Amino acid sequence: MAKVLPGLFLSVAIAVTATLLSSLSIVKETVNFSPLIIAIILGVIIGNVWKIPEPLKPGIVFSLKKVLRIAIVFLGFRLTFQNVIDVGIEGLIVDTVMLVSTFLFGVWVSRKLFGLEPQMSYLIASGSSICGASAVLAAAPVVRAEMHHAAMAVATVTIFGTIAMFVYPLVYQFFGDILGFDDVLYGIWTGATVHEVAQVVAAGFAVSETAGNTATISKLTRVMMLAPLLIVLSFYLARKHSIHGAGVSLRDIPIPYFVFGFIAMVGVNSTGVVPQQAVNYINLIDGFMLTVAMSAMGLETNVNKIKGVGMKPIYSALLVFIFLFFVGIISLKIVHAVFG
Template sequence: MAKAVPGVIFTTVIALVATFISGLQIIKETVNFSPLIISILLGILIGNIWKIPEPLKLGVVFSLKKILRIAIVFLGFRLTFQNVIDVGLEGLIVDAVMLISTFTFGVWVSRKLFGLEPEMSYLIASGSSICGASAVLATAPVVRAEMHHAAMAVATVTIFGTISMFVYPIVYKFAGSFIGFDEVLYGIWTGATVHEVAQVVAAGFAVSDTAGNTATISKLTRVMMLAPLLIVLSFYLARKKATHGAGIALRDIPIPYFVFGFIAMVGVNSLDFIPKNIVHYINVFDGFLLTVAMAAMGLETNINKMKGVGMKPIYSAFLIFIFLFFVGIVSIKIVHQILG
């Protein structure tokens, strides 16, 4: 833990600079980027022009993994179960539809159109349809993928997840009314189609608190679908190969436990016994923790490493990204028309 301190201080300084820059009048009047967006941009810039010293790397990884999960847990203080009810059946249906359709399309396009190996196809599809890199890493042992498959899949979902994080707020700003999205529908769209939890948080809160809260609920609902998908995939592969042990034991499936922490905090906040001013300070601090995590994500995004990724996985992930973008819009419009 002590060895991580220098790296955590480093990401914290970047987050402080990002917070300062986002508050500048010229930034507010032009691009109006949130501290989250500026923090990841600074991280990418610094990480790709300066080799991060070894003593800092442990803290950077700690910021990306541990601090991010802590921040997601405390995001629960921005919500109550009434908010969850407000998103309701509509958000749940959209999440399920997008997960199933995207995973199916992702495997098909990777295998049939680009001739990728089955293992690679499953990894790219799971990363795109659920929760990015963490879904890739969770799926790898189920499909018995080689580590270079996992590395390539992580690279592809990182690329297009990062692109989504910037594109979605811009699309909403300039075409939201044309599409027919309000902040809640935008949040559902973002949560149901953007790859990583952190990217969803950034894209959601870049528009508004309402959009960010809705996006977070939608995304974490989608993340909770990881375990059922892995169970189904494991049994499918076991049956397909007609051999015992083709899958993994249910107890070995990695469960994103921070999701349950998030739900617990929503429950605590729903009881309404913590003073509003205390909740406000918790939310301010939590926003800064997210900014620290964004700095770490940027520092870990090494552009040079992307050169080793073959183009076919990138082409496949690009088509899945397009699928997520447009089918997500259509799905929300249809479900909203039926249930709204």
């Protein structure tokens, strides 16, 4: 804890500042940014203007990983299984369509248009189609990628996931009516197409609580597909290289266990055993924990990393980002027309 506290304190301090700034009338009347968005902006500014001392880094990483996962678990208290049913078959179908199509498109565009190595193409496709950096790091041992492949893929999906986090709420604000989106449809679209869980949470709750809850469910449905995709990918590569009976053990595939914690909390909240006043306090604390995690994400975002990434992976990830954006809208409109 002695190693964690300094960096955790910095993340908390930024979160408190972001919360106070978001409550100012001038902010509400102009940009109306949520504490989550303000926290990551402050974090990026501080992290790139000031060289973060080494003693602070363990606490920042703790905030980004552990605090975020705990916060996502307790996001379950914002939902009930009835809410999940309301998102229903539309969300599941859109998630599945976008995951499969984005992965295949990502591999194709990386290999055929830009001539990237197979390992790099798999990593960019995995990160874009499932859950950003987490999926990249999970897929790296499956595709036997070098660390520089993983680093470059993480940089690309982080860049465009962060862009999406800011662009999506603006698109909904100015073009939501034209697209025929309400908060629920926006949430499904966001959860099915934005890269990282944290970015989805920020983009969803920047619009409304309904959008944020829906986006979280949609995104976590995608995250739960990580293990099946990696299993299929490992078997495909083993067969491709004629390594029958070898490959990656199922025990080596990282399963996002926080997803099951989230589901458990939804179940607890669905029973009604926790008093509503207690649920309100839990949600208040959980919202602040998410803001702490956003602060850490900003601190960990190094703008200079963009300079160290080759342009071909960036071009590839850009096309995948555009694919996610537009095909996500088209898929959602079609599925909603059929099942809505």
